[in-house]
Amino acid sequence: MTAKKWILFDIGGVLEVVDDDAWQEQWWQRWCTHTGLERPDFDARVEGAELPEIDVKAGLEAEFWQRLGTALALDADDRDAMRADFWDAYCGTANTELIEFARSLRGRAGLAILSNSADGAREEEERRYGFSEIFDPICYSHEQGVNKPDPQAYLLALQKLDADAADVLFIDDRQHSIDGAAAVGIRGVLQRDNALTIAAIEAFLAD
Structure with missing residues (x-):
């Protein structure tokens, strides 16, 4: 057989x-512009958020967005908009x-x-x-x-x-x-x- x-x-x-070579940077830049932060400050805040490794661990998505939103001083609506924009870009x-x-x-x-x-x-x-x-x-x-x-x-x-x-x-x-x-x-x-x-x-x- x-x-x-x-x-x-x-x-x-x-x-x-x-475009896996471009979408992530474009997404980060959109939200850097949205927050009004200079890119070095934006990147430092993201780094300091100690985001969970959601590429190799499950069940951490809510924590990821909570930590990121807090680090960037986003209100709930902006955090939800950032998440929706992420998935639109991610899924193409x-x-x-x-x-x-x-x-x-x-x-x-x-x-x-x-x-x-x-x-x-x-x-x-x-x-x-x-x-x-x-x-x-x-x-x-x-x-x-x-x-x-x-x-x-x-x-x-x-x-x-x-x-x-x-x-x-x-x-x-x-x-x-x-x-x-x-x-x-x-x-x-x-x-x-x-x-x-x-x-x-x-x-x-x-x-």
């Missing part, structure tokens, strides 16, 4: 259209072509997600894009406790897939994440163009 094949997707820069827009292609693969391959994340991402991305209708499991770094490209991130995902590395194709927009997958035997595709990624997935499934 042929082993089940899996397509494992990253989210930001793959299933979501977002749907890469509809790739999402719908993934949906079309149901029955031909297992479909899963492995993504570096922030606490709250599961709820925010589900509300916007309904990923759980297509992908299972969805492996987030804040729930697994480790970020890509640490090998443990991929090994934990393989456990959840109950799959061998050779039966998984990983799609990511970061070369270091592709390299991390390769280190544990998972083949990877660097997302640059939907047509090329789709062709690579079809070739993997036909192999």
Whole structure:
């Protein structure tokens, strides 16, 4: 019997259209301007807030925003607006072509997600894009406790897939994440163009 094949997707820069190299700095700068603080003072306040590591720990989102809001002297409305602006920037827009292609693969391959994340991402991305209708499991770094490209991130995902590395194709927009997958035997595709990624997935499934 042929082993089940899996397509494992990253989210930001793959299933979501977002510039991971720019959005965080742009978001910080918007809120620096909003507070009226000079950037060195703004950065010092953020540093002094000792924000929890919401990229590798779950259940800390409320504490994160409370600490950040207090450090920047934001009232509740501004804090909520900052949080909403963060998630809008974080989630970008749907890469509809790739999402719908993934949906079309149901029955031909297992479909899963492995993504570096922030606490709250599961709820925010589900509300916007309904990923759980297509992908299972969805492996987030804040729930697994480790970020890509640490090998443990991929090994934990393989456990959840109950799959061998050779039966998984990983799609990511970061070369270091592709390299991390390769280190544990998972083949990877660097997302640059939907047509090329789709062709690579079809070739993997036909192999």
